[in-house]
Amino acid sequence: MGDLPQIGVEEEFHVVDLETRRAAPEVDALLSKLGGDEFAPELQRSLVETNTPPCRTLDDLREHVRRLRGTLEKVAHPLGLGVVAAGTVPLVELSGTDISAGARYEKMQHEYQMLVREQHICGAQVHVDVPDRDMAVQVVRRVAPYLPVLLAISASSPYWRGEDTGYASFRSMVWSRWPTAGPPGAVETAADYDGMVDELIASGTISDPGMVYFDIRPSAHLPTVELRVCDACPDVDDVVLIAGLFRALVRRASEDALAGAPLPTSRHELLRSANWRAARSGLEGDLVDLVGPALMSPALMVGMLVDGLRAHLEAAGDWEQVLELSRQTLARGSAAARQRRAFGLRGELTDVVDALLETTQGRALTGITTPVAPPPPELLAGYRPEAFDEAVSEGGQVLPHYGFMFRVLDRLGPRGMTAAESALRTEQHARGVTFRVGDEPDRLFPLDLVPRIISAEDWAMLSAGLAQRVRALELFLRDVYGPREIVDAGIVPATVVDGAPGRSRIGATLPADAVRVTVAGIDLVRDRADHWFVLEDNLRVPSGIGFSIISRRLVRSVLPDLEPPAGVVGLDDVPRALRAALLSAVPDHDAAGADEVALLSAGPVDPAWFEHTLLADRMQVPVVTPRDLQVTRDGVYLVGPGGRRRLAALYRRLDEQDLLDATGADERPIGRALCRAAAAGTVQLLNAPGNGVADDKLVYSYVPAMIEHYLGEAPLLDNVPTYPCADPDRRAEVLDRLHELVVKPVDGYGGHGILIGPDATRAELADAAAAIRARPEGWVAQDLVQLSTHPTFSGGALHPRAVDLRAFAFQSRVGDRTRVDVAPAALSRVAPAGSLVVNSSRGGGAKDTWVLK
Structure with missing residues (x-):
């Protein structure tokens, strides 16, 4: 399989104020204390980028990612700032004045307007060495069908401007507005690719090759293939998992290209749809299997991807580590789901930011307690359980372990719940449930x-x-x-x-x-x-x-x-x-x-x-x-x-x-x-x-x-407590208490033939008594x-x-x-x-x- 290609990661981070937990346009203060090529500004002044050196092993990559994150925190903390690795940060103010200095960024602001003002999003880019640009273009086409799985693993942006978007990766939705975002173009050689870029520049759509924002592309400035589809990942292990999978995908695609295997034939619009589904669902909903196409559980999709890459992972010495990381990721769920759980504790977005700050540095979150939530007034108006209710007390209070759920339902209200119910039926029709x-x-x-x-x-x-x-x-x-x-x-x-x-x-x-x-x-x-x-x-x-x-x-x-x-x-x-x-x-x-x-x-x-x-x-x-x-x-x-x-x-x-x-x-x-x-x-x-x-x-x-x-x-x-009517003593008791018991046919199923005594009419009770006397071995009764x-x-x-x-x-x-x-x-x-x-x-x-x- 040749020499093991090197890998490197570019990570983007949100800079947040530790007091307000809001995005803070203070990157210049950070960069003034950071030197070298490992740290760089981004389009927004509330974002900062790190670049690892090329690495041979996943362990080396992990250490560099941790080191760079730790350095950022060490510099940021004395300034009252923190750094968050996530696709979005929940609390952010959109402004047209917080763009980083530089002619390129200023031109982008003029050309793209709201797209630039809303570019408060962060991704993680993975680079893998390739021998030449022709191979890079071949690899791009062959790896593209597997990118939705990597996006789902990275999904970490459910909140946008203080609201839950309903997406696991809303960053993908914001990013998709750029004219060159999405699956790669249908080209096969470096010359084709460069011609496509020249046409885009000539059209005035973009101003330079670095603005080709495909989900995967030949790097504009390095001899690598660059993965761009992923959210920034709070957990370092998710970065390592994605990097390991991507390197194996690149190696397999390179071998297929050298062997003359045909290029994938997945339709461009289906690739976009698969990416949308991954952004919507993360690891908590079904993903699109392009063979079919059909919906498939994330566990099966991830498992099939890992298993299919086993030979290339083993050749790189990555098999056991990637397998274990994939199982851990599936067990804990997406970062988007973990953020929602953090919010569910108290209904506070500041808790989400705190959790992201700690996870970015690999620390466990502590100190949040779960209060009893008041009942939502609209949905529970008139809710009066007559028996033991598992979610609501006799006094109408939501029980503590259901508090987070009713905070969510209360925000939806009756109209939102009705709309969700309609969407549920649509999903059932689509899946044939x-x-x-x-x-x-x-x-x-x-x-x-x-x-x-x-x-x-x-x-x-x-x-x-x-x-x-x-x-x-x-x-x-x-x-x-x-x-x-x-x-x-x-x-x-x-x-x-x-x-x-x-x-x-x-x-x-x-x-x-x-x-x-x-x-x-x-x-x-x-x-x-x-x-x-x-x-x-x-x-x-x-x-x-x-x-x-x-x-x-x-x-x-x-x-x-x-x-x-x-x-x-x-x-x-x-x-x-x-x-x-x-x-x-x-x-x-x-x-x-x-x-x-x-x-x-x-x-x-x-x-x-x-x-x-x-x-x-x-x-x-x-x-x-x-x-x-x-x-x-x-x-x-x-x-x-x-x-x-x-x-x-x-x-x-x-x-x-x-x-x-x-x-x-x-x-x-x-x-x-x-x-x-x-x-x-x-x-x-x-x-x-x-x-x-x-x-x-x-x-x-x-x-x-x-x-x-x-x-x-x-x-x-x-x-x-059950009374066999075949027993004479039990039968006599059943006939005497028929009005207060539940009577069931011995061979009944699906609820058929059941008589609930307290709800039965006199005629129904008389018919049941006659049936028991006629064939007592065919009936039992139970306490209600x-x-x-x-x-x-x-x-x-x-x-x-x-x-x-x-x-x-x-x-x-x-x-x-x-x-x-x-x-x-x-x-x-x-x-x-x-x-x-x-x-x-x-x-x-x-x-x-x-x-x-």
Whole structure:
């Protein structure tokens, strides 16, 4: 790959007054105390630039960046000044009189007017050596498609003139007004490039080659390629990460040019659109994958870029460092998101500036406290929760951990929230975020704007309880399809197991050590701050993971400034964790094809088809229907135009009976053949057929006893008190208290058949009593739990609506044992007005759920 090219960085900084935290046009006072070529003025007198020397290693680059930042601070601090590395600084006064001295700057002010007055923005430019200008032009064209990812990593300018812009990089929006800003021109040689520059100068658009402001360009004064698209980065590690990635991109592009590989064909307008999306979203929203084009999560985009550059990073000795820096950056989020979290603590922009000052010098911010925020008068006018509300006290005060959120919502007001709701629907239409109820046409997935918060302490408690429950249910399934020890011990009656609607003969054919529950969806509710119940177990084909992931994307896309101070556990890693759990069930991990997994769906007719396609895309696995499969004696094959390939595992997302009735690629019934393949171990069918014996509403009442029997532990999470109507004594109690209980069919799902006694009419109560007497084994009753409520935006105001929480646990095989991991992709479901039934098929909706770090 030749000699390792050197890299250098130019960084621009805002000079701020340490007392007011406003941009200060005092660069001359700084430069008078700084000598050499490492420091220079910029267009505005509130900006200063540093230049590192050429560096061979990323470690050297980091040290020089830190040294120059430290020198700036050492000189600035005695003058009552500080320096901020960020695309914009929140507090700035625009003036036409604060331009640096010099004929070039004065001419620019005359020619470009407001563009110059608003040039209070800072970027970070990275230079990488190239052998000649012809190669530089080739590299520019070949690297351009990857620049939106680098912009997203650098995004650090959400605030402009005291307002949240809704962008992660508003600097990009200000910068894009220059006539030569944006993706590079479609030239292929140095002569073409120089001719283009001469034409621009002749047109009077620019006055010199240094005013070609493309996102990437051959340097106007150095033998380098220059990256110009990035915001200035508060965190030095982000500068180093971008420099490492850019050098690897330049090296790969140089090799491609020497090999005669064709130039990329991405359309100019699509490149601009991808840059816009990165500026809008940063690392908190989807980015544009130019292959497609399609939207893709930042974690996947960054991961693919790093993986694709591995050979060039390793050759430079940068692989391990860049990989670790990329993971750290994704974990902490963009600098724009961190600024919004700093603002959310007290709603003060001075806190944002303080955080930027400290981060620029690599120090931790201290000393900011979180006060209780008063309720926003408009949105919470008339808000009167009748039960425990998770965000608002009985007296109408916003609870402390929701204070930052309601400060943001208050600034929006009802009109702003209504506009955001409309934008949300537009985003859903664009992404096809729909579901179906019965034979009705697809409808938009009902998503509320106001996220629900789960504290880190609550999540730790819930995770432990859910993992315990899933372990016990797995052992129960293995037992009831095997030795039936729990039945022989008299803990669970034989009639409960044998009469379970979900019991299946197929479940008994699977290998004794098969992982039955790979994905569990457990529904929880709470009736007070410190008391959660398990409402229901879902072990067959639980849905909602994908809707949880897309809900985060959608809400952040329309309310980007809704950032909690503590940060939220990210969801980008959830599909990878799910794929890993699926593949862990494959016994021989080293065998050829052991990593071949597919998501098995009924296809577009399935109500959760959107979720199926989203999860398959994020896991990077195919989504298939039974018609795509062929079963032979030695395995299960995916059949397509390109031939066929053997599958090691199928993530089952269609109902068991639908699978048994399905037709395969050869137009013959395939369901039982698939189940026989699972029994023989030639494919892993996950979740396993027959899981329904463990998740109906009658078996539910015995789960606490299962935990004690199999694990020898006390249950960490309570059940809702449940009364099996098959028991004569319980049945008599249920019939006597029917008006105050919730009655459910044992084999019901989606909220169908539920009777809520206090809300029922006399006729409905009489019908329920008759149904129980006629078939008592088909019914259970539960005490009515007063579900907690949460503010939900509807009709231009916030209203308390009952909520539950569907949490997802992944079970993996680890050697001869299993491990349960609770994913942070929980889905809060919202009941419609006047109801306690949250299912979307009954008019319910959903919320983005924030698990706090």
